[in-house]
Amino acid sequence: VVPPEIRCFFAKIFSRVCNSFSSYCYFDITEIDGVNTNELYNAVQLYLSNSPSITSATHVNLTRHLNSSAFTFGLSSNDRLLDSFSGAAVVWEHVVTPRQSPPFSWRSFPDEKRRFTLRIHKKDKPLMLESYLDHIMERATEIRRKNKDRLLYTNSKGGSMDARGMPWESVPFKHPSTFDTLAMDPNKKLEIMADLRSFADGQDFYQKTGRAWKRGYLLYGPPGTGKSSMIAAMANYLGYDIFDLELTEVVTNSELRKLLMKTTSKSIIVIEDIDCSINLTNRSRPKNPQQPQPPQPQQPSPEAAEGDDVRKTITLSGLLNFTDGLWSCCGSERIFVFTTNHIEKLDPALLRCGRMDMHIHMSFCTFPALKILEVVDLAAMTPADISEVLIKNRMDREKAVSELLNVLREKAERQGRNTVEAGGKNSGEEDEEEEQEKRALESPKEGNGFEEKENCEKVGIGGEEIKED
Numbered sequence: 001v002v003p004p005e006i007r008c009f010f011a012k013i014f015s016r017v018c019n020s021f022s023s024y025c026y027f028d029i030t031e032i033d034g035v036n037t038n039e040l041y042n043a044v045q046l047y048l049s050n051s052p053s054i055t056s057a058t059h060v061n062l063t064r065h066l067n068s069s070a071f072t073f074g075l076s077s078n079d080r081l082l083d084s085f086s087g088a089a090v091v092w093e094h095v096v097t098p099r100q101s102p103p104f105s106w107r108s109f110p111d112e113k114r115r116f117t118l119r120i121h122k123k124d125k126p127l128m129l130e131s132y133l134d135h136i137m138e139r140a141t142e143i144r145r146k147n148k149d150r151l152l153y154t155n156s157k158g159g160s161m162d163a164r165g166m167p168w169e170s171v172p173f174k175h176p177s178t179f180d181t182l183a184m185d186p187n188k189k190l191e192i193m194a195d196l197r198s199f200a201d202g203q204d205f206y207q208k209t210g211r212a213w214k215r216g217y218l219l220y221g222p223p224g225t226g227k228s229s230m231i232a233a234m235a236n237y238l239g240y241d242i243f244d245l246e247l248t249e250v251v252t253n254s255e256l257r258k259l260l261m262k263t264t265s266k267s268i269i270v271i272e273d274i275d276c277s278i279n280l281t282n283r284s285r286p287k288n289p290q291q292p293q294p295p296q297p298q299q300p301s302p303e304a305a306e307g308d309d310v311r312k313t314i315t316l317s318g319l320l321n322f323t324d325g326l327w328s329c330c331g332s333e334r335i336f337v338f339t340t341n342h343i344e345k346l347d348p349a350l351l352r353c354g355r356m357d358m359h360i361h362m363s364f365c366t367f368p369a370l371k372i373l374e375v376v377d378l379a380a381m382t383p384a385d386i387s388e389v390l391i392k393n394r395m396d397r398e399k400a401v402s403e404l405l406n407v408l409r410e411k412a413e414r415q416g417r418n419t420v421e422a423g424g425k426n427s428g429e430e431d432e433e434e435e436q437e438k439r440a441l442e443s444p445k446e447g448n449g450f451e452e453k454e455n456c457e458k459v460g461i462g463g464e465e466i467k468e469d
């Protein structure tokens with residue numbers, strides 16, 4: 001019997017000889033590197049678990065981490081996964097072997113040794129190995145952030161610091177609003193998403209052009225049109241945290257500066273209802289006595305308690321510098337979002353490009369937007385039904401829209417109940433079938449009356465004509 005040392009020696013020689021003739025090279029990435037956790041192993045695990053080809057693996061295990069709402073797929077032992085990077089195909093294998101733990105060790109080790117083995121064509125190695133591993137690390141960081149729940153920071157104590165020197169307090173932010181649930185013109189929605197994506201992916205562009213990596217969005221429109229919902233949708237889409245800045249809590253410009261310095265990158269800094277926050281009058285226009293004057297800067301009211309008598313010295317120029325001045329460059333990858341119901345009250349300096357780069361008008365519900373509210377499909381209402389509600393309220397548009405929404409929601413709920421009772425078929429389909437049978441019996445000529453239905457014109461919300469194509 002050959003002693004194990006000899007066996008092991010020849011096995012090593014044999015594998016070296018095979019490798020020298022092989023056109024591939026192999027890289028082992030062990031889970032434990034000496035006594036430390038190997039960061040690259042965790043990054044590879046995260047990267048592969050989110051790779052599209054994970055579904056091609058035959059045996060996958062599932063995990064879910066603390067404070068994360070996402071599941072992570074992992075390769076089981078000795079399973080393989082194909083991947084490609086800059087045109088080169090690579091193979092990953094996850095190898096799990098029982099660990100012969102050392103006779104004594106101050107640290108407990110898992111009873112299995114895990115490693116990923118990466119197989120690359122020798123000709124591809126010089127071109128892609130380095131950049132491929134960097135790409136894996138970046139993607140893993142991105143995935144971690146996306147899986148982590150969003151945080152909402154508020155400056156409830158104004159700009160003063162807490163014991164840790166932080167002016168912000170944070171809470172988990174779980175707002176359901178996404179771009180899918182946001183009812184607005186689909187084209188405008190796609191334009192905003194593309195703009196956000198190009199900002200988030202634009203690090204090189206901002207570096208090359210010497211611009212601060214930040215971007216401003218102004219959301220304006222009547223109350224209840226989705227401005228706050230849009231902010232949540234942006235944060236969920238980009239995986240950014242939100243800093244909700246309550247300007248009325250901030251006393252001085254230097255407090256404002258400190259608040260900005262303490263924000264983190266990959267975040268959205270929000271000032272809601274900015275027209276009501278501080279005096280941001282439009283300086284260029286002469287005051288018109290008839291026009292309602294904007295709220296004066298918050299001065300301490302005469303009956304304010306002794307301790308509250310703090311003069312607010314925060315100014316418009318402080319805010320201008322905050323959004324696009326020397327201050328705004330402290331930190332990168334930040335989005336500023338201001339909302340207002342009254343854009344006309346804002347100073348043009350605040351609205352110019354470089355501060356508010358994109359102005360988004362959140363307007364009343366249009367028909368394409370209404371469809372996104374999903375009730376239209378569930379309610380299975382014909383345009384005639386919808387037009388009836390509108391005609392009934394034709395003198396009051398707002399009442400018409402709100403009553404329509406109520407009717408749509410009631411119908412959608414009823415449809416849902418009927419579907420359950422009818423065991424799957426929804427009553428809309430049943431009504432349809434009954435109607436067809438009725439028409440087939442009534443109409444003497446061929447066909448089932450669909451022709452009439454196809455040619456009728458539909459009147460959409462707000463009276464515009466929608467022709468069936």
Ligand SMILES: Nc1ncnc2c1ncn2[C@@H]1O[C@H](COP(=O)(O)OP(=O)(O)OP(=O)(O)O)[C@@H](O)[C@H]1O
Pocket residue numbers: 181182183184221222223224225226227228229230341362
């Ligand atoms: N475009 C929209 N799409 C989907 N839901 C909307 C939309 N607009 C409003 N809503 C719904 O109406 C409610 C109010 O919306 P939101 O708070 O976003 O309005 P807002 O424009 O911020 O109002 P305000 O100007 O008063 O702050 C939310 O519950 C939201 O679900």
Ligand SMILES: [Mg+2]
Pocket residue numbers: 227228229272339
């Ligand atoms: Mg709002």
